Amino acid sequence: MEPIIREAKPEDKPFIEEIARLTWGGEDYLARVFDSWVEDGNFYVLEFDRRIIGTAKLTFLPSKVGWMEGLRVHPNYRGRGFGRLLHNFIVDMGRKLAEEGRIDALEFATYFLNRESIAMAKKDGFKVLIRFLSLAAKVKDFEPVEPEPAELTMEDLTLGIIPLGWKFVHRSEEALEWLRRKAEVYEISGFKFLVEKGRATFTPLSFGLGCIRAMLPAMAWVAKERDEVFELMLPASMMEVLPGIKRLGLGLWDETDEPNVLVFRKGLRAIQG
Template identity: 25%
Template sequence: MEITVRRLRPSELEEAVRVEESAIKGFGYLRDTAELFFSDSVGAMLGAFTGEELVGIAKYTVLPDRTAWLETLRVAPEHQRQGVGTRLYEEFVSLSRALGIETAAMYTGLRNVPSATLARKFGLDTAGKYREFQLSLDGVTPPEAETFEPVGEAEACALLAPLAERYEGYAVLNRTFMRMNDDVFRAFAREGKVLVSRESGSVMVFGNRFLERRSVQIAVMAGGLRACMDYAVKIGSERGVPQVVATAPLDDEALQSALESYGFRAAGDLQVMSGKIARVG
């Protein structure tokens, strides 16, 4: 049957959530990101239909450095392997071409063969492997923490550029993998997410892209790692969120061991995949 793709309306949220829940049982978040996703005038919340039935969804997002980011790609199980994901990717490529965007990216679980295979068909390739860590704040007494203050755009670029290599090129907030370049650093700074402690000379990218009630997120930290983690726990506790999340390159054993000795637990291995729009599709 023919598959059509179009922008979804906010009134179609419940149908979209139904597709999400069927595709990734229990891990849905669309309901909590709906306000952001449906109000994005640049990147559409896409729906794939067979006839009148919504069978697949995907959010098209343009990141601050004009990378096209494909997220929340889900196809209802009974409609998988029938070309629905392919149609959503095709739309992703044609939207990118229309906007003159050159680079495409997405993330998926390191062991998610269907998703990675589909991405490879469109010319995306593994650009980095990462491990997500979580620290439960349940019953945790907030520690004393150093004062961290937000910095401006120029200082953010100066502080974060030297960390890009160690982080293998990506800063991750809510599993959104953003290339560590000046456009992204400036956007983080404008959002007040680049924080420094003058006391220990520590720097972090800290905050959320969305899902503010579920966690606080450390995208990058350097200097006094304990000072950074203490600050994250303190702010997370004040906000009443259940956990702190941090992401480390899969090969960075030192950073992972610092997270684990503080009490973080490994929660999943992820890969970011990217490619040039000129070569995809």
């Protein structure tokens, strides 16, 4: 039987839940976003042996970016070229969307140890656009303090590329409106931070050890109803003060001397007619 790539359907959910349970030690978010991704569209599954063995998603982001995410292959079927098949499918879709003028580039983010995806992307002409640092903390290590809801302004967006969870948007008015729809914004002691609705990955909008220290109890307050562990996404420049960050109660999933989140980009405008 030849593998088939098709749009995901609601009845595929049990298969996706199984893949999620077997990915990242059961911490994969795929099952949690399944319903919203099916509704959003451009969410695909790979069917083989009468079962769903892989997934891939393309999401439209501001600045005419096609965001690649959710590429998964069931552990029992890895190493057989199915990941490359899904990757190629999304890249080919990106080219068609570029020809239609709907996107200008494909982008995605990945963990620094995801060597297979990194090698595959580089072979296809993707370049590292920017690097970030992801650190984790446990809610129980902080005395949670309730922050105030806040409004997001362009002046708050001091980075050229702003993380929200594991998506990254280019600073623009369009991105500001997108963040206002997708993020919760809080403020404590004059410092603002973002978090994706319903999730526990935070983006501080002020940097420096003092700022992070002030925000951590408030982040713990937001995260305590969502997860036992929360995550911060920081610019790569914060690697310079990593020892101080660790003393605040934050840690790396895997020890490294380099930023552990890579954002890749492949420009597509050159292929437009």
